[in-house]
Amino acid sequence: MKALRIPRSPKVIVGLVILSVFIVLTVIGPWIAPYDPNANTFIPNLTPSWEHWFGTTTLGQDVLSQLLVGCRVTMVVGFIAGLVATLISIAVGLAAGYIGGRTDEGLSLLANVFLAIPGLPLLIVINSYLPAGSQANPLVVGLVIALTGWAWGARVLRAQTMSLRDRDFVEASRIIGEKRWRIMWSEIGPNLLPIIAASLLFTILYAVGVYSTLAFLGLTNVSTWNWGTMMYWAQSNNAALANEWWWLAPPGVAIALVGTSLALINFGIDEFINPRLRAAGLTARQRRRVGLTRRPRLGFTPVLRQSPTDAKKVS
Amino acid sequence: MRTLLRRFAIYLFTAWTTITVNFILPRLMPGDPIQQLIGKLQGRVTPEMIKAIKAQFGQGLNQSMWTQYVHYINQLLHGDLGISITLSSPVSDVLSSQIWWTVGLIGVGAVVSFFIGTALGVLFGWTRGSRADAVIPAATFLQSVPYYFLGTILIMIFAATLHWFPLMGAYDPSLSPEWSWTYIASVLRYGELPLTSIVLSSLAGWMLGMRNMMVTTMSEDFVLMAVAKGLSRRRVMWHAARNAVLPSVANLALTIGLLVSGSLLVEQIFNYPGVGNLLVNAVGNEDYPLLQGIFLLITFTVLGANFLADALYYVLDPRTRTAAVH
Amino acid sequence: MSSSDTHLVLQVSNFSVDYGYADEAVRAVTDVSFSLGRSRVLGVAGESGSGKSTLVYGLTRLLRAPGVISAGDVTLRLSGAREGETIDLLAASEDELRAIRWSEISIVMQSALNALNPLHKIGKEFDEVLRVHDASLSKPQRRERAEELLALVGLQPDRLQRYPHELSGGQRQRVMIALALALRPQLVIMDEPTTALDVVTQREIVSELHDLRERLGFALIFITHDLSLLVELADEIMVMYAGRIVERAPALDLYRAPRHPYTLGLMESFPPLTGERVAMTGIPGSPPNLKTPPAGCPFNPRCAHAHDRCLSEMPPLSDIGDGGRSVACWLHDPASPLEVPVSLSRPGESTPGGVK
Ligand SMILES: Nc1ncnc2c1ncn2[C@@H]1O[C@H](COP(=O)(O)OP(=O)(O)OP(=O)(O)O)[C@@H](O)[C@H]1O
Ligand SMILES: [Mg+2]
Numbered sequence: 001m002k003a004l005r006i007p008r009s010p011k012v013i014v015g016l017v018i019l020s021v022f023i024v025l026t027v028i029g030p031w032i033a034p035y036d037p038n039a040n041t042f043i044p045n046l047t048p049s050w051e052h053w054f055g056t057t058t059l060g061q062d063v064l065s066q067l068l069v070g071c072r073v074t075m076v077v078g079f080i081a082g083l084v085a086t087l088i089s090i091a092v093g094l095a096a097g098y099i100g101g102r103t104d105e106g107l108s109l110l111a112n113v114f115l116a117i118p119g120l121p122l123l124i125v126i127n128s129y130l131p132a133g134s135q136a137n138p139l140v141v142g143l144v145i146a147l148t149g150w151a152w153g154a155r156v157l158r159a160q161t162m163s164l165r166d167r168d169f170v171e172a173s174r175i176i177g178e179k180r181w182r183i184m185w186s187e188i189g190p191n192l193l194p195i196i197a198a199s200l201l202f203t204i205l206y207a208v209g210v211y212s213t214l215a216f217l218g219l220t221n222v223s224t225w226n227w228g229t230m231m232y233w234a235q236s237n238n239a240a241l242a243n244e245w246w247w248l249a250p251p252g253v254a255i256a257l258v259g260t261s262l263a264l265i266n267f268g269i270d271e272f273i274n275p276r277l278r279a280a281g282l283t284a285r286q287r288r289r290v291g292l293t294r295r296p297r298l299g300f301t302p303v304l305r306q307s308p309t310d311a312k313k314v315s
Numbered sequence: 316m317r318t319l320l321r322r323f324a325i326y327l328f329t330a331w332t333t334i335t336v337n338f339i340l341p342r343l344m345p346g347d348p349i350q351q352l353i354g355k356l357q358g359r360v361t362p363e364m365i366k367a368i369k370a371q372f373g374q375g376l377n378q379s380m381w382t383q384y385v386h387y388i389n390q391l392l393h394g395d396l397g398i399s400i401t402l403s404s405p406v407s408d409v410l411s412s413q414i415w416w417t418v419g420l421i422g423v424g425a426v427v428s429f430f431i432g433t434a435l436g437v438l439f440g441w442t443r444g445s446r447a448d449a450v451i452p453a454a455t456f457l458q459s460v461p462y463y464f465l466g467t468i469l470i471m472i473f474a475a476t477l478h479w480f481p482l483m484g485a486y487d488p489s490l491s492p493e494w495s496w497t498y499i500a501s502v503l504r505y506g507e508l509p510l511t512s513i514v515l516s517s518l519a520g521w522m523l524g525m526r527n528m529m530v531t532t533m534s535e536d537f538v539l540m541a542v543a544k545g546l547s548r549r550r551v552m553w554h555a556a557r558n559a560v561l562p563s564v565a566n567l568a569l570t571i572g573l574l575v576s577g578s579l580l581v582e583q584i585f586n587y588p589g590v591g592n593l594l595v596n597a598v599g600n601e602d603y604p605l606l607q608g609i610f611l612l613i614t615f616t617v618l619g620a621n622f623l624a625d626a627l628y629y630v631l632d633p634r635t636r637t638a639a640v641h
Numbered sequence: 642m643s644s645s646d647t648h649l650v651l652q653v654s655n656f657s658v659d660y661g662y663a664d665e666a667v668r669a670v671t672d673v674s675f676s677l678g679r680s681r682v683l684g685v686a687g688e689s690g691s692g693k694s695t696l697v698y699g700l701t702r703l704l705r706a707p708g709v710i711s712a713g714d715v716t717l718r719l720s721g722a723r724e725g726e727t728i729d730l731l732a733a734s735e736d737e738l739r740a741i742r743w744s745e746i747s748i749v750m751q752s753a754l755n756a757l758n759p760l761h762k763i764g765k766e767f768d769e770v771l772r773v774h775d776a777s778l779s780k781p782q783r784r785e786r787a788e789e790l791l792a793l794v795g796l797q798p799d800r801l802q803r804y805p806h807e808l809s810g811g812q813r814q815r816v817m818i819a820l821a822l823a824l825r826p827q828l829v830i831m832d833e834p835t836t837a838l839d840v841v842t843q844r845e846i847v848s849e850l851h852d853l854r855e856r857l858g859f860a861l862i863f864i865t866h867d868l869s870l871l872v873e874l875a876d877e878i879m880v881m882y883a884g885r886i887v888e889r890a891p892a893l894d895l896y897r898a899p900r901h902p903y904t905l906g907l908m909e910s911f912p913p914l915t916g917e918r919v920a921m922t923g924i925p926g927s928p929p930n931l932k933t934p935p936a937g938c939p940f941n942p943r944c945a946h947a948h949d950r951c952l953s954e955m956p957p958l959s960d961i962g963d964g965g966r967s968v969a970c971w972l973h974d975p976a977s978p979l980e981v982p983v984s985l986s987r988p989g990e991s992t993p994g995g996v997k
Contacts, residue, residue, distance in 0.1 A: 112329070120579070125607070264452075296709075301709065304709050
């Protein structure tokens with residue numbers, strides 16, 4: 001059995017650090033926000049200053065406070081949607097891959113259908129039919145997002161389960177007569193962990209992106225603060241035309257940073273799943289230290305004669 | 316051929332599912348959105364209009380679901396998508412006049428970003444371990460930037476501040492659409508920035524994926540074999556790249572939907588005509604017939620593109636042509 | 642150097658290869674020296690992980706990172722238009738290497754399925770090497786040559802239109818062999834070309850190779866872990882253990898009367914070519930971890946004849962007389978007071994097939 005040990009490369013560490021910062025902000029953001037995000041009592045359009053780190057909006061609101069308060073909703077929706085979607089994909093992928101036959105055909109077809117239908121338009125349509133109360137409810141929106149985002153993970157998990165199913169150790173427990181669900185849980189499950197982790201990261205990424213997009217389009221309640229609604233207000237007040245970068249940039253960069261952190265962590269998982277991706281190992285400085293003049297090239301194995309006595313003799 | 320036919324069957328099934336979902340959603344949603352809409356529309360639009368909407372969504376007709384369903388499919392088969400509430404003209408007319416903008420912008424953007432991204436991915440994969448690796452974190456960040464955010468920032472910097480590009484729209488508003496050089500030149504000029512923003516935001520994804528595949532492929536024996544055969548570096552790289560691009564093409568089918576969805580927003584940002592812009596407006600105005608029509612159109616286009624990508628894969632990989640492997 | 646050197650294709654001296662760099666380096670091939678004459682066949686045998694592949698990929702500079710050549714010299718004598726010249730493979734530039742690759746040294750890898758580009762028809766593989774190395778050939782000429790080459794290994798010309806996945810394992814390996822001979826190289830290296838095949842096909846291919854070598858006169862380095870395969874084919878056999886050569890001898894001599902306990906164990910791991918079948922005893926234990934090799938002889942933990950000296954001193958590969966044989970084992974040290982066990986001292990004429 002493989003335990004999920006992600007290679008501790010700088011990329012993964014940076015990813016984890018960024019993500020932790022945002023997770024901490026998710027918890028404490030609304031408490032440490034300096035002002036009420038709705039208060040429009042400040043001088044409008046202030047550039048960043050000591051009083052307003054990220055300046056103020058055209059409506060006279062504090063951008064930093066909106067960012068901090070909005071962090072929680074965005075992240076919670078992203079994580080809930082990601083978790084639910086991953087649970088669905090584990091259930092579908094494992095069932096399809098392990099049971100096979102009719103079950104597999106049915107579930108695979110379902111996954112293929114969901115993969116082929118473009119998620120965002122489907123989401124927009126479903127969302128627009130939701131009663132106004134549910135539209136404004138981040139939880140409902142998160143669940144709908146999960147509904148459109150599980151198929152990719154299910155497909156990958158199914159393929160992996162199928163290849164695991166035929167391996168010796170699973171075969172062995174089958175012969176011993178272990179129960180199906182027990183084999184799935186204790187033999188196959190742990191081997192799927194890296195893929196489950198990757199698909200969790202992806203769906204969180206997808207959910208954060210899609211939720212912000214819906215909010216940006218004004219399709220969620222525009223008076224609950226999240227990073228998408230911040231952009232919605234910026235856009236509808238023509239912040240771009242007025243060159244109000246301090247208003248536009250924070251939510252966009254925050255979304256991009258969360259995405260980057262998830263992607264960086266995923267690099268580590270990728271390298272775990274596919275060892276060939278692991279870095280060739282040497283930075284330019286390390287190369288110089290060991291005496292390599294250049295990066296080792298395919299089909300040109302370096303010659304590093306170590307001690308002077310080994311040095312090339314004249315032939 | 317079997318695989319390809321199988322894919323086709325799946326897409327047909329998906330198309331049917333979409334149509335059915337489209338039929339069921341407004342009828343089964345809690346809170347009866349259509350009833351509410353009609354309530355809001357009373358007095359604002361003509362009685363004929365209200366009748367048309369009622370007919371389309373089966374309100375007050377006392378028909379069985381099944382009759383309605385057959386009727387709905389029949390209408391779709393005749394290209395009848397109903398009448399747009401806000402624009403008071405048939406949805407099919409609205410869409411056919413607007414779709415070319417979208418196909419032009421997003422289609423070109425997708426193709427350009429796929430090619431540039433893949434080519435860069437090949438290069439960065441090939442030079443793995445060199446200084447060029449420094450682009451990876453930057454590309455990862457770029458990949459995570461939402462499309463609409465990137466578009467907004469580009470407008471702010473290059474259009475609003477530097478005035479290098481026109482701010483919004485698809486062509487100079489003083490011109491009227493016609494087949495003239497000035498008009499075409501204007502369309503191209505206005506298309507530059509939206510196109511750039513689409514290409515920039517989807518480029519990094521292709522690039523990173525291709526780089527990974529390239530690195531994986533380069534550890535295959537046949538690449539070392541190409542070196543052992545004394546082929547030039549260019550040729551060796553080509554051997555690897557041709558193989559590495561296959562998963563990218565296979566992924567193409569999965570990614571098109573995501574790509575199109577993201578790009579649709581670019582139209583909204585740039586106030587560019589097209590389906591994405593219509594979609595956002597339709598949602599805002601609760602123009603359900605238009606919304607449904609757009610959803611069907613987008614889904615069918617994506618399904619078509621998916622099938623093209625599958626066919627391309629089939630052409631590129633000989634192993635799919637003999638059923639034994641794969 | 643002596644005049645007989647002109648008959649040598651390849652000369653290797655004190656060749657060592659590391660995986661990893663500086664402090665983390667692990668030595669996978671240590672101090673290997675040998676030379677190979679024109680049209681001679683050198684067999685290299687050893688357990689999995691003994692460094693056979695590392696050795697030959699290192700010699701040809703094809704070893705992937707983190708492989709590094711850490712010592713030695715490798716000289717290749719050129720043929721054809723450059724007859725009489727030699728090239729130092731470890732000092733050669735990338736362009737110089739490219740010029741001699743495939744035209745002077747070609748290689749056949751263990752898995753033909755992986756070594757052939759899955760997107761290329763077989764014909765294209767031939768066409769490519771012929772075109773790249775000889776621009777004067779026209780397309781029909783290249784095709785004709787490809788057909789000739791396939792005929793050489795007993796394949797129909799219509800195989801040129803096939804993709805690798807459409808051929809059987811044996812056919813693919815034959816294609817690889819034909820491809821390796823395409824430019825009439827003087828040295829062909831085969832890294833376990835038959836390991837993935839069934840026994841019957843293995844034998845067929847080996848006897849074909851024997852004929853081909855007679856006809857075309859290339860020198861061959863043939864790697865396998867099945868010593869019995871080599872008896873038919875090889876002139877000389879080198880046995881590797883933990884990255885070192887532990888025994889080198891003319892093929893038949895080595896097969897009839899192994900001198901190193903490891904060679905004996907290796908032979909017992911495979912059924913003999915002829916004679917009645919005996920139980921395969923093999924070698925107890927597993928190869929040493931190269932990071933922390935045992936002190937003294939690396940084979941000592943698994944050796945039935947190990948004694949005090951083996952635990953502390955590394956035996957050098959030294960000539961023990963007996964018809965040009967070298968062994969790295971203290972048992973055969975002329976100064977050794979030890980008695981050589983019967984199984985390792987039988988004269989060359991004893992019955993083939995190992996222990997009774
Ligand atoms: N990339 C690598 N990094 C570190 N060590 C390696 C690497 N490749 C091989 N080795 C080590 O080098 C030693 C020799 O490996 P090599 O592949 O040459 O053995 P071999 O004799 O060809 O075995 P086989 O019969 O299985 O092909 C082994 O101990 C192996 O673990
Ligand atoms: Mg090997």
